[in-house]
Amino acid sequence: MRVGFVGAGRMGSPMVQRLVGAGHDVAVLGRTDDKRRAAAQLGAQATDDVAAVAAGADVVVVCVFTDEQVTALCLDGDLVAGMRPGGALVLHTTGSPATARAIAGRFGHVDVVDAPLSGGPHDIAAGHVTVFAGGSDDALARVSPLLGAYADPIVHAGATGAGQLVKLINNTMFAAQIGLVAEGVRLGQRFGVDEGRLLEALTHGSAQSRVLSMIAAAGSADAFITAVGEFLAKDVAVVRTTVAELGGDLGELDALVNAGVRT
Structure with missing residues (x-):
């Protein structure tokens, strides 16, 4: 899959590494030279352009620290608006279910899966971090092979927002x-x-x-x-x-x- 990734930090970096190792084409947003160098060392394409992360991606993964950052990226910013129709947005950030539902309500051209994590970087690196996923059956079926690069189990909690x-x-x-x-x-x-x-x-x-x-x-x-x-x-x-x-x-x-x- 072609994957856009935002938030390659403490939790996100081992995700990127496992996605690249599983054969996915990953583009990572890096705001600084150091962040872009770190992403490139993981085998990903590194860019400071949000549009480049979103364009053409089958799935965009967001793993930033706060719900406010998700809002800035997805509701106030251009990340989701720039995604192709039929794509999927995966939100790993733990936050309000209302945020995930608001994104899904505004952007009908993509599927939104809220997928907060239970575990730490060592679990991601080992491929068995737990994901609580909220979204439609079809959306989860589409993103599960991707999430499976670093997550096990992937627990379907219900509709969008239920994972949160x-x-x-x-x-x-x-x-x-x-x-x-x-x-x-x-x-x-x-x-x-x-x-x-x-x-x-x-x-x-x-x-x-x-x-x-x-x-x-x-x-x-x-x-x-x-x-x-x-x-x-x-x-x-x-x-x-x-x-x-x-x-x-x-x-x-x-x-x-x-x-x-x-x-």
Whole structure:
């Protein structure tokens, strides 16, 4: 496939590498000389022209950091408008489902698949990052072979926007689980139990979870929260905004989420 790619950074670079390795023709947007050199070293074509990224692409992949950047590129900018009819836009950025739906509503000449990720650069490099995808059956069938270069599983969550909703719920629960472990650690401190020994012991008990193992590997709850805080806080902020727009709240999860995203 001919692929346009925007956002070849921490998460995007290993995607580009795997796409090139799978035989796809990839054009990467690079705003600086350094970014363009890095893209070329991955085997991609590098350009500073948004139109060149969009023109002729079967699929354009967007993997920028914030929802605001997606809006600037896709709604305020010319990226999607310049795509060919019948193309597909894949949004990997975790953001508001309303943004994906707005893009789909404005640009009927392309299919929009919101496809936020669960995992990190090492998962992408290994080809098994999780994708929560929102879009039509036909659109997902078209882009799945491309996403399969770096994603497994690809979970179809529903119509456009559903992938974002599932990812936001996932990250809310992730933050709450971090908060739960952090509260357990504080209880241990009050009892005079060494944190490292406590975390190691709990991984062998009924309190064990994937999050607990990750925190134990980091050595402490504070170390883990510091490592993931920037990314998780961004997503939780989107959760709070989205929930408020729907007239709801996080309920009993709220206090634990606050404990899990502190920096």
